[in-house]
Amino acid sequence: MKDATEATRAANRAAIAQVPLADRQSFEDARRGFIEALGDKLITRPDGRLVWTLQGYEFLESELAPDSVHPGLWRHARVNMANGLYRVTDRVYQLRGFDVSNMTIIEGDTGLIVIDPLISTEVAKAAMELYLKHRPLKPVVAVIYSHSHVDHFGGVRGIVSADDVAAGKVTIWAPAGFIAAAVGENVIAGNAMLRRALFQFGAMLPRGERGQVDTGLGKSVSLGTVTLIPPTNLIEKSAETHRIDGVEIVFELTPDAEAPAELIMYYPDFRVLNMTEITTQNFHNLLPMRGALVRDSLSWSKYIGGALHRYGATSEILIAQHNWPVWSGDRVRGFLRKQRDAYKFVHDQTVRLMNCGYVGAEIAEMVMLPASLNDEWSAHSFYGNLKHNIRAIYQRYLGHYDGNPANLDALPPVEAAKKSVEYMGGADAVLKKAREDFARAEYRWVAQVASQLVFADPANRDARGLAADAFEQLGYQSESATARNAYLQGAFELRNGVPNLPAGSGAAPDIIRSLPLDMYFDFMAVRLNGDKAAGKTMVLNWRFTDSNQNYVLNLENSALTFVEDMQADDADATLTLTRSTLDEISLRKTTFAAALQSGQIAIAGKKEKLEELLEMLDDFPIRFPVVEPRPAGV
Ligand SMILES: [Zn+2]
Numbered sequence: 001m002k003d004a005t006e007a008t009r010a011a012n013r014a015a016i017a018q019v020p021l022a023d024r025q026s027f028e029d030a031r032r033g034f035i036e037a038l039g040d041k042l043i044t045r046p047d048g049r050l051v052w053t054l055q056g057y058e059f060l061e062s063e064l065a066p067d068s069v070h071p072g073l074w075r076h077a078r079v080n081m082a083n084g085l086y087r088v089t090d091r092v093y094q095l096r097g098f099d100v101s102n103m104t105i106i107e108g109d110t111g112l113i114v115i116d117p118l119i120s121t122e123v124a125k126a127a128m129e130l131y132l133k134h135r136p137l138k139p140v141v142a143v144i145y146s147h148s149h150v151d152h153f154g155g156v157r158g159i160v161s162a163d164d165v166a167a168g169k170v171t172i173w174a175p176a177g178f179i180a181a182a183v184g185e186n187v188i189a190g191n192a193m194l195r196r197a198l199f200q201f202g203a204m205l206p207r208g209e210r211g212q213v214d215t216g217l218g219k220s221v222s223l224g225t226v227t228l229i230p231p232t233n234l235i236e237k238s239a240e241t242h243r244i245d246g247v248e249i250v251f252e253l254t255p256d257a258e259a260p261a262e263l264i265m266y267y268p269d270f271r272v273l274n275m276t277e278i279t280t281q282n283f284h285n286l287l288p289m290r291g292a293l294v295r296d297s298l299s300w301s302k303y304i305g306g307a308l309h310r311y312g313a314t315s316e317i318l319i320a321q322h323n324w325p326v327w328s329g330d331r332v333r334g335f336l337r338k339q340r341d342a343y344k345f346v347h348d349q350t351v352r353l354m355n356c357g358y359v360g361a362e363i364a365e366m367v368m369l370p371a372s373l374n375d376e377w378s379a380h381s382f383y384g385n386l387k388h389n390i391r392a393i394y395q396r397y398l399g400h401y402d403g404n405p406a407n408l409d410a411l412p413p414v415e416a417a418k419k420s421v422e423y424m425g426g427a428d429a430v431l432k433k434a435r436e437d438f439a440r441a442e443y444r445w446v447a448q449v450a451s452q453l454v455f456a457d458p459a460n461r462d463a464r465g466l467a468a469d470a471f472e473q474l475g476y477q478s479e480s481a482t483a484r485n486a487y488l489q490g491a492f493e494l495r496n497g498v499p500n501l502p503a504g505s506g507a508a509p510d511i512i513r514s515l516p517l518d519m520y521f522d523f524m525a526v527r528l529n530g531d532k533a534a535g536k537t538m539v540l541n542w543r544f545t546d547s548n549q550n551y552v553l554n555l556e557n558s559a560l561t562f563v564e565d566m567q568a569d570d571a572d573a574t575l576t577l578t579r580s581t582l583d584e585i586s587l588r589k590t591t592f593a594a595a596l597q598s599g600q601i602a603i604a605g606k607k608e609k610l611e612e613l614l615e616m617l618d619d620f621p622i623r624f625p626v627v628e629p630r631p632a633g634v
Contacts, residue, residue, distance in 0.1 A: 001210035001472065001491075004067035007441030008473045012070055015479070019072040020375050026075075026281065030082035030096075030324035035134055037084035038097055043126045043224070051122040051224035054083060054097060056207035066209040068476040073484065076282070076382045077214035079324065085130050088319055089270050091247075093135070095127035100201075100218035101151040102321050103127050104274065106267065108245025111141030115265075115274065116321045117155040120224025124155025142244050143229075145174040146276035146321050147262035148181035150226060154508070157227035165229050171244070174231035174261070175253055181260035182228065183514045187523050189291060190507070191620040197290040199626070202485030204499050210472075211488060216282050216383025216481040217322040226508035235263055252307070254278050257300035264303070266311045273315040273332065278303050279339045281323035282382035283346075287392035289385075289482050294396040297389075301343035308336040335378060342379040345370065346386070350393040359402040360394035385480035414629045417455035427453055431462055438470060443477075446470040451627070454494065458628045467627075468494035490627045498623045512586045517549055518564065520582070525560040527617040533558040536616070538609050541567045541574035544582070555613065573605035 004012070043052040060081055065074035083097020091107040103124065104115040117124040128140075140160050145153045156172075164170045186193055198204060201221055202212040212220070233242075235251045242249055250266040258277045265274040277284070278300065286295045312333045318326040326335045346367060353363045364387035373379040381389070401407065410416060424430045430453055438446045447470040453463030468491040475487030493499070533555060542551040552566045567574070581600045584590045592614055595601040603610060624630065 121158030124158030
C-alpha cells in the first residue's frame with residue numbers, strides 16, 4: 001500500500017469544502033444513551049477462530065483525516081466506531097458495533113422482544129450478554145426479522161433455541177415472502193456474489209489509513225455461525241398492528257426497495273419509529289457491488305414519504321438497524337424529508353437525463369446532489385456510491401446496453417484489450433503514456449487503460465503495478481466505503497493475486513434446510529454444463545417421502561427443467577428419498593452414491609441415469625479472477 005500522491009492529498013483537502021464538517025451532530029447522536037462499550041474484545045468461535053473484533057480500528061481515533069482517506073468517509077468511519085449497549089428510551093435498547101448491523105431490544109411485560117439478531121450466533125450471544133449485564137434477566141419471548149438480508153437474522157440461534165420456538169415460548173415475526181427472499185437471494189448467482197462481496201466489504205483488506213476503514217453501514221461483517229429459524233408469524237397486509245408481550249407494534253411492509261421482503265415499525269407507546277434499513281445514515285445502495293437485481297429507488301422514496309406522513313407527527317426518536325438514531329421530533333421529520341428526497345431526486349434526475357438521450361456513463365457525471373441535500377451527511381453515499389447508483393437506475397429501466405450498436409456486440413475484454421493495445425502502438429508505448437497521465441493524476445483513465453494492458457498480457461508486471469497504483473489513489477479519494485474497498489481490493493489482487501477465501505464460506509445448514517425445493521432444482525439447473533449435456537435426454541421422477549413432494553425433471557436440448565406435483569409415467573428412473581437426505585448431500589455430509597449404497601435413496605428404473613446427470617453438473621470455483629483474465633485453458 002502506497003502513500004497518497006500529492007494530487008490525492010489535494011483532492012481530499014479540496015473535498016473538505018464540499019462536506020459539512022462543521023456539523024458534528026452525528027457524534028452526539030451516536031453517543032447518546034451510552035451504557036457500556038464492546039471495546040477491543042475478541043469474539044470467537046468455540047474452536048477459537050475469530051468472529052468479530054474492533055481491534056485494528058484504533059487509527060480512527062485521530063480527528064483529522066489522513067491524506068489517504070476522503071474526509072467525509074473518515075468522519076463517518078469515526079462515528080460508526082460508537083459501540084456497545086445504548087439506551088434509546090425507557091424499555092428500548094440497542095447493541096451497536098457487534099456486527100455491520102444493530103440489534104434492538106424492546107422490554108415487554110414479561111420478556112424481551114429482539115429485533116434483528118445480527119449475522120452470526122457468536123456476536124448475537126455476546127450482545128445479549130452485555131445487555132443482561134445491565135438489565136434484569138428476562139427470557140426472549142419474540143424475535144422480529146426486519147428483512148431478508150443475513151445481517152438481520154443469521155445470529156438467531158445465539159439468543160433463542162428452535163425448541164423454544166417449536167414449543168411456542170418464542171414467536172418469530174417477519175415480513176411476507178421472508179423465507180424465499182432470505183434463502184433465495186444468494187442462491188442462483190450466489191457464487192459470483194460471494195466472490196464480488198470481497199470487493200464490496202473489503203473484509204480481507206488490512207484495517208488502516210491505507211486499507212479498510214468502514215463499510216458505510218457499520219465497521220465490517222462478522223464471520224461466525226449463520227443460522228435461521230423460520231418465522232412463526234408473517235406480516236401479510238401492508239400495515240398490521242400487533243400487541244407483542246404487551247407492546248403495541250405497527251408493522252408496515254416496504255417490499256422491493258432495500259430488500260425483496262422488508263418492514264418498518266412504529267412503537268406508539270415509546271414514540272419510536274424504527275426505519276430498519278429503509279433509512280440509514282447514508283444514501284444506500286440501489287445495486288450493491290457484489291451484484292443483485294437493481295432495487296427500486298422510486299418505491300424506496302415513497303415508503304419514506306409514507307412513514308413521514310403516518311408516523312412523523314408523533315415520532316420523537318428514529319432508530320434503524322444500522323448506524324445511529326435521530327433524536328427529537330423535528331429532527332426526525334427533517335431527516336425523513338431529506339432521505340425521501342435524496343432517493344427521489346437521484347431517481348428523477350437520472351430518468352430525466354435518460355429521456356433526454358444521455359447514457360449512464362454521462363448521467364453519472366452530471367447528477368450532483370443539490371446543496372440542500374449535500375449539506376446533509378445522511379444524504380452522502382458512504383455505503384452506496386452515487387455514480388454507481390445512477391447507472392443502476394439507468395440499468396433498471398433501460399438495461400446495460402446504451403443503445404449504440406457499436407456496443408451491441410463489442411469484443412470481450414481480452415480480445416478488445418489486445419486490439420486496443422496493438423492499435424495504440426504496443427504495450428511499451430501505452431505504458432509510457434499512461435505513466436505520464438498518472439503523473440498528471442488522471443487516475444480514472446490510467447485505471448482503464450492499464451487494466452487493458454493487464455487483460456492483453458497479465459504477465460506485464462509494470463502494467464499490473466500501474467493499474468494497482470491508479471486503483472489505490474481512486475480508493476483513497478472515494479467518499480463511498482464500498483467504492484474504496486472495491487478499488488483497494490482490486491489493487492491488492494493486481495499486486496498479490498486472488499486471495500484464499502476463509503474456510504466455511506458455503507451456505508449454512510439452516511439456510512439449506514429452508515431452501516424451497518423449487519430453488520434447489522433451479523440451482524441444480526444452473527450447474528448443468530451445456531456442452532456435457534448436448535444430445536442427452538432423460539426424465540427423472542423425484543419423490544420426497546417426508547415432505548410429500550413430487551417433482552419430475554426433464555433434460556433435453558441441454559436444458560434441465562422441472563414440474564412440481566407431477567410424475568412421468570415414462571420416466572427413465574424414479575428416485576425415492578427424504579428431503580433430509582437431500583439436505584445432507586447439499587451439506588456434503590454424504591453423497592448421492594453413498595446414499596444409494598446405504599438405501600437412503602431408492603431408485604427404480606435405469607439407475608445409471610442419476611449418475612449421468614450428476615456428471616454433467618459443474619462445481620463453481622470460488623477463486624475466479626476479476627481484475628485480470630483467467631489463465632488460458634481454465
Ligand atoms: Zn442490513
